[in-house]
Amino acid sequence: MSESPDSAPPPKAPTTALRQRLAELRGPSAQPHPLDARALAALAANPGCRRRALLDGAGVDKSALAEALGSPSGFGQSQFAFMRGNAFEARVKADGGKELMRLLGLDDPGRVRVPDLTAPGPQGRAARTALALREAVEAGGFTLLDHPMLVLEVAGSPAYLEPDAVVVHPDGRWTVVEIKSFPMVDASADAAKVGAAARQAAVYVLALEHVAGRTAGASVAHSVLLVCPKDFSNLPTASVVDVRKQLSVTRRQLARLARVEDIAAALPEGVTFDVAACSAAELTAAVEQVPHAYAPECLAACELAFHCRERARLAGAVEALGRSVRGELGGLTTIGEVLAAARGEAGDPDDPAVAALRRAGALRAEALSAAGSVPAARTAGPREDAVCR
Template sequence: MDETREEARRNTRARFEQWAKNPTCAANTLSAVHNVRLDKAAEAIGLKPSFGQSPFALARGNNFEWGLFAEDASRLRAALERRACLPEGSAGFLDLRLKMNGGSRLAAVDDALAATQTWLQGLSEGDPQPASIVAAPMIKIPRGVILPEALLIIDAVTVVVEDGKPTLTVGEIKVFPDRGGHTDARELATARAQAGLYRHALEMAVDAGGWAADLNVARDGFLVFTWPGSNQPSIRPGEDLSYQAVRAARGFDRLEEVAGLLVRDDDFSADAPQLIQRVLEADTAYSEACLSFCDLAPRCHKTHIEKEHGLVLGEEAARLLGETTLSRAVELMNGAEPADDREADLQRQLESL
């Protein structure tokens, strides 16, 4: 039992990250809270698990991040200034990474948590020379949302002071290539979902610290990808994270509910068949992001195809179509008589595409 509990403690971050990719799915939430591996759940229904962390991808990700933050984050700064995420001539880099993650001075999680608190406190008190780039602030979620603890490391935060008030903007770093309009939609959805979660977590931390009147958390965020075929950063600024932050807030509520109701100390047994069954039977909330991390995605995707749900064409299509099925949408596009005002409105929108 001690070993399974230790294992649960060790992989909290991975479970939390997994949950963050789709915080509204009850199955994913149960999996994260109970420490039930999604690949095991997939195997139990005859699916072949396909995810796992390739050592090559991990090494590439670490290299990319290391390069961004080297020499006081000069490479990242230049890219952020080019896309007007920071003003030209911005200055100051605060490195809150742990030594094990490439940082230079913080050895332990408690040190990083304390340093992050000190940074936010200083900003709220009008730090005269705040660092404009902060690497890896670590936040303890102020509610008991996941067992045994919920720590979140935000990849990067920019700080811009206007009229004496600092605005903090969350950045998410991913090593996959930015291909403009052809960037992998699943990877984009995942990056946005995570950035939205980080935005929400930062807002909670600012609220909990009593700093909301003095610090502003930006509604939007920036994503850092790579230029295809290189390790140079490509910035996607001004990503509106409102939708993702609301999803994250709903997910937090759900996570807290599940953790509060169901988890007991003896529930940390990752492969227990009854827990796998519980995950398999839980409600789902399929999204594009699922395809990038969840081994149950083929099952959930198939269900949506059977239901002719717009999500199989992506989240934009789902938002446009709402509850209208794909075949009804095709009928409307082909001139069918709308049944009500909502369908008439949808028909107009489809015709204008």
């Protein structure tokens, strides 16, 4: 008999003082914005961004904050796409998950158990899910968990996650199921969308591993089942996606995140992101108190990306040009420093980045000089209209 998930040590909850501080940051009247797997995957992709770590940890609604700052973001899913996704998911799970189990290779869905996961609050649902997973392993056979609730500690705070489904196999193996509404044409889907789905599923796998570690006979598959519409129909088809690489990256990056209480403790007293009580100028000043790590990739993953991009450009930060460029420039942190180094006005000549910039500057000057000599040579010769005559 495995240890009961109720008695197993859960992720540490924030202290009372930290909960109060986070409530002050988002505003006393604001409900905490839930942190989902998509946000966690984006956070793991940019672990150096303390601004996002704090805002997500405090449950601040970043869309409302971006709107109040005057930099609204188009990031998010349209209402039409949301409704289409819900309709497709309902079709996949209809009749007790008959179609979904067929995609897993099981022709007799009558043998599949679908436990009730209803419980009060996210903590209760997470405990009920852990108990259902343990009971499924002990009972054997196939079990389908529809929208289970998982919990994962992130930067010292618990994040509650809700995958589309988890299937328990007779051998005790757990498989995450991701249901997406983008099409799979000729057994192939858009690589960028599949990559995003894999990063999101890796967060679910990581959360499941914590439960499996306290459940005898359980293991978590490192391949997830991605279910999408076939071609341009509404018929579901599936593909097995290996997420071992995404899992390794996510685990490492989440471990690098600064703890929320450490970031909050560094803020001056009275700083708040309360959209209802603060003006745009006050919110801008509050946001600027928290360091950010903007990169162009943020535009597809963060609601505050436009605001951070504007600030990065105003500061002349090289991060605005991309992480790869930032990595190649070493200690040169602003575009002004880069241009000065390229002109030979600043920088250590022994620095490889400075040497490369000066070489590039010399090549550019040589190319411009060569290009500038062409018109002069042409004006010295016969005019084209004279030749035509």
